[in-house]
Amino acid sequence: MTKRTTVFIVLLLLLLAGPAFIKYQQIQAGMKQMANNATPPSSVEVIGVSRTNWEARVGAVGTLTARDGIEVRNEVEGVIEIIHV
Numbered sequence: 001m002t003k004r005t006t007v008f009i010v011l012l013l014l015l016l017a018g019p020a021f022i023k024y025q026q027i028q029a030g031m032k033q034m035a036n037n038a039t040p041p042s043s044v045e046v047i048g049v050s051r052t053n054w055e056a057r058v059g060a061v062g063t064l065t066a067r068d069g070i071e072v073r074n075e076v077e078g079v080i081e082i083i084h085v
Contacts, residue, residue: 044073 001009072083 042071 072080
Protein backbone atom coordinates (compact mmCIF):
# COMPACT_ATOMS: atom_id res chain seq x y z
CA MET A 1 0.00 0.00 0.00
CA THR A 2 1.13 3.46 -0.65
CA LYS A 3 1.52 6.08 2.00
CA ARG A 4 -1.48 7.97 0.65
CA THR A 5 -3.74 4.90 0.90
CA THR A 6 -2.56 4.19 4.44
CA VAL A 7 -3.30 7.76 5.53
CA PHE A 8 -6.73 7.58 3.87
CA ILE A 9 -7.60 4.32 5.66
CA VAL A 10 -6.46 5.68 9.04
CA LEU A 11 -8.50 8.86 8.59
CA LEU A 12 -11.53 6.84 7.50
CA LEU A 13 -11.24 4.61 10.56
CA LEU A 14 -10.98 7.67 12.82
CA LEU A 15 -14.04 9.22 11.21
CA LEU A 16 -16.03 6.04 11.76
CA ALA A 17 -14.66 5.05 15.17
CA GLY A 18 -14.84 8.54 16.72
CA PRO A 19 -18.64 8.94 16.71
CA ALA A 20 -19.08 5.27 17.68
CA PHE A 21 -16.79 5.74 20.70
CA ILE A 22 -18.60 8.93 21.74
CA LYS A 23 -21.98 7.18 21.50
CA TYR A 24 -20.60 4.24 23.51
CA GLN A 25 -19.47 6.64 26.25
CA GLN A 26 -22.91 8.30 26.31
CA ILE A 27 -24.67 4.95 26.65
CA GLN A 28 -22.32 3.87 29.45
CA ALA A 29 -22.93 7.16 31.31
CA GLY A 30 -26.70 6.73 30.92
CA MET A 31 -26.55 3.16 32.25
CA LYS A 32 -24.49 4.30 35.24
CA GLN A 33 -26.97 7.09 35.98
CA MET A 34 -29.93 4.69 35.76
CA ALA A 35 -28.20 2.30 38.17
CA ASN A 36 -27.71 5.11 40.69
CA ASN A 37 -31.34 6.27 40.41
CA ALA A 38 -33.02 3.11 41.67
CA THR A 39 -36.67 3.50 42.56
CA PRO A 40 -37.27 3.91 46.28
CA PRO A 41 -39.22 1.20 48.09
CA SER A 42 -42.97 1.65 48.14
CA SER A 43 -44.62 2.74 51.35
CA VAL A 44 -47.04 0.24 52.85
CA GLU A 45 -49.96 1.06 55.10
CA VAL A 46 -51.23 -1.59 57.50
CA ILE A 47 -54.65 -1.35 59.12
CA GLY A 48 -56.65 -3.61 61.37
CA VAL A 49 -59.28 -6.00 60.07
CA SER A 50 -62.86 -6.05 61.28
CA ARG A 51 -65.91 -8.14 60.37
CA THR A 52 -69.00 -6.46 58.94
CA ASN A 53 -72.17 -7.69 57.28
CA TRP A 54 -72.55 -7.18 53.57
CA GLU A 55 -75.60 -7.37 51.40
CA ALA A 56 -75.60 -10.68 49.58
CA ARG A 57 -76.89 -9.18 46.34
CA VAL A 58 -77.01 -5.72 44.79
CA GLY A 59 -78.99 -5.03 41.63
CA ALA A 60 -77.48 -2.50 39.24
CA VAL A 61 -77.13 -1.67 35.57
CA GLY A 62 -73.99 0.08 34.36
CA THR A 63 -70.29 0.03 34.93
CA LEU A 64 -68.59 -0.41 38.28
CA THR A 65 -65.30 1.26 39.06
CA ALA A 66 -63.45 0.87 42.34
CA ARG A 67 -63.03 4.10 44.29
CA ASP A 68 -60.05 2.78 46.22
CA GLY A 69 -57.78 -0.16 45.54
CA ILE A 70 -55.12 -2.12 47.34
CA GLU A 71 -51.96 -3.89 46.35
CA VAL A 72 -51.29 -7.10 48.24
CA ARG A 73 -47.65 -8.08 48.72
CA ASN A 74 -46.03 -10.88 50.62
CA GLU A 75 -43.16 -10.17 53.02
CA VAL A 76 -41.34 -13.41 52.32
CA GLU A 77 -40.56 -15.22 49.12
CA GLY A 78 -43.34 -17.39 47.78
CA VAL A 79 -46.75 -17.34 46.15
CA ILE A 80 -49.96 -16.00 47.68
CA GLU A 81 -52.37 -18.86 47.09
CA ILE A 82 -55.57 -17.51 48.65
CA ILE A 83 -56.89 -14.35 50.28
CA HIS A 84 -59.90 -14.84 52.54
CA VAL A 85 -62.32 -11.95 52.21
